[in-house]
Structures are given as structure tokens and as C-alpha cells.
Amino acid sequence: MRLLTLARDLQRRKARERQGLFVAEGIRTVEELLAAPLRPRGAVVSDALDATPRGVALRERIAAAGIPLLEVTARDFATAADTDAPQGVLMVAEQPVLALDALRERLPASDVRLLVLDGVQDPGNVGTILRSAAGLGAAAVVALPGTVDLWSAKVVRSAMGAQFRLSTVGDTVEALDAFLAAERIVLWGADGAGAPVGALASTAPDRLAVAVGNEGAGLSAALRGRAAGLVAVPSTGLVESLNVAVAASILLYELRPASLRRPA
Template identity: 40%
Template sequence: QTSAGSDLLQRLQHLPASYEATPQVIAAAADTVHPQGVVALAYWPRIPPGKTGLILVVDTVQDPGNLGTILRSAEAVGVAQTLCSVGTVDVYAPKVVRSAMGAHFRLSIEQDVRWDEIGERLAQVDHVYAADPEARMPYYAADWRQPSALLVGNEAHGLSNAARRLATKQITIPMRGRAESLNVAVAASVILFEALRQRMLGRS
């Protein structure tokens, strides 16, 4: 046992609900092959929406790693709120949480949001941009300094009809290679960081 592990064990022993468990119990509670030896049951924090004027809508993204990466990027750029539509992978699935690298504790996230509710949330947003490989408007031509929302779609099928109906403009990431499209997490990250650039430096 490392010195860090011994120090953690001493701290945990002073908690009112701390119990020593057998390796079998730890293995049953953890979802990894080689867990670190500590598992806990806790309520997820509910983070209120921020005030940056940038909303991210995730439309039925299925891969846990993709969603976790999207959440990590959203938190990094200061997205005010992330809305995950009905049909999106569980926001709190272990692989999502690991990929998000702590974003759950700092980012306002709602899951299983119906499209009528999403429409109500976006009613006051000036620009609702939908990421679409077939669009003609490059993502950097959008004015992200205004209250905006970004919609990103499913890995295989792209944006749903419900998402397209809410979009005021469709944007794309220009590419020179032969790839048809980028991974949804990569595409979302590229666009989100352009939004941050414009908000920090002005549109130039």
C-alpha cells in the first residue's frame, strides 16, 4: 500500500459511514477490472445554469466516451447549460463520468429533456446553430458573441428532425481531406472553442 493510500485510508476511517469491504464486495460495486479499492455512494450535485449565454444541446449521442468528452469541452469553455435530449446515453454512466474528467461537478447538465422543453429553453436565444456536415456556413462565420445555442447530433444519424426544426442556422467545419465528417465529440469541441475565442477576443 502506498503512502497516499495509507493517508486516504486513515481519513476515510473517521467518516461516520465508512466500512471496510472484502475484495469481492469492491469488485461487485466497481465497474473496472482493477478498481482503486474505494467506492462510494453519493448524490450528484445539481449545478445551476451559468450566465454566459451559450447553451449546448446534445441530440441522442450514444457513445459514453463521446458524451463525456463533449461535457469536458463544454465545461472548459464555460457553457452555461448542457441539455441532453431523450435518447442520449445516461449522463451518469461510469464511462461518461470518467471521460468528462470532473465536468459533472462544475457544469449545469440536464438529461432526458423532451424537445418541447428544449424549444422553450431556446425561445429567448438569438442564434440556434446546428452542426451539420452538409451545411455551407463555416462555424467560424457564426457570431458566437450573441446569446447562442449549439446542437450536435447522433454519431450515425446526425441531427434529428426535432433538432433541425429548432435550428435557425446550420454550420459546418470545412475540411480538405476525404473524411465525410468528424467524430461528434471532436466537432463539438472545435466549435465550442471557436465560440470561446470570439467571446474572449472579439470576433476577428
């Protein structure tokens, strides 16, 4: 049962950070994890997994890969599950350890796009943002303090595997500062009072980081002060703001690298 106890323990952020592990739950998420270059530690399954051919196939793939597999009752599974109606499969895996220093080697030579999360707190929003960042050509996502843990079960689930392939880093504002300066990356901040992003897209810096802030409060004073410019998604007065995942995605889209601008 040690794997079950571990999975249960990893429901806490502190335990995830201390151990450098996370839990992926559900058929789709575990499938994505198996296809990604991350290192699994073990899987916990219950009878519920056998309810569909896809679940049965997944169980066989886990076994064939030589990954430790623990069978538990549905009741025991529920104690480690994050969902109300578990599909009967979860996998513990190692978080890809990545400091800003290591990120340096992974940046493309040109047309660099980074996304900075400055206190984004809703796990569903952050998962959606990671999916957009991977899909819209961001080289990495940097989570600053105050942002929800990128490896929480809810973020992992709503990212739908995106973060298994995307570089993600958690670090301080000071470390980000030093990194951007050393890499000559310009920082822009998202703010409703900023310049409309559409007019700036064609003249955006080749190496650019875009920061989005908290759902209610927006960018922190620290980030606002550091940003070389503020950009906005133009909107009618009918709503106070767009959802932060939507705003971040529109900015990433409008500022996307040239590889996504060529006709398909």
C-alpha cells in the same frame, strides 16, 4: 453491506434516475468529487486502495470528512465496480437536481453558450464533451432523450470531474424549445453540410445554444427543423466525419465566450 448493494444497483440507469444518485469510481474521480459541491452518501473501499500513498491519503480524507465508509474484499468490490482493474474506491453521491427552469438563474448575463446533446450515445464521447464544455466556457449542457445517461459510471469517469462543476440538465425537446424561446437563446445545429463555423464566429448571437447529434446519424429531424442555422467544422474529404466529441469541442472553441478570447 447496504452501501455495496446500493452501488451495485446504481449500475442501472433506472435505479440512478429513481434514486437521484450516481457512483464515482477510482481515485482521481473520487478526489474530484470531494472537491466539488455535491453531496456524498458514502464510500466503498477495498485493500487495493492502500497500494499507493495517494490512495491511503484519499481513504483518510473520506474518513475525516465524516462520510460513511464501508470496507469490503476485493471480490465484493468488483461486483459494484465498472472498471476491469478497480483502484478500490467508489463513492455514492447525489446527482445535482437541475431542471431547465432552475438553469435560468445560473446563466450569465451575456455571452451565453449552451451545448445540446441530441442522441450522443458513446459514454466516452459524452464524458470528453462534458470536459470540453466545462473547459471552453459553456454555461450548461442539456441532454435530450436518446443521449446516454450523463451519470453512468463510464461518462463520470471520462469526464474527469468536469460534470461535478458544470450545470447539466436532462430534458425533452419541447422543454428545451420553451426554454430557448423564453430566454431568447438562438439554436444552431452541427451538421457536415452547414456553413463553416470559422466565418460565423465573429457574428454569433450573444445567447447561443449549439446542438450536436448522434455518432452515426447526426442531428435528429426534430432538432434540424428547430435550428436557426447549421454549422460545420471544415474538413478534407479524407474522412467521412470528425469524432463527435472533437466536432463539439471545435465548435465550442470557435464560439467561445469573450472571457476566453483575451490574451492569457
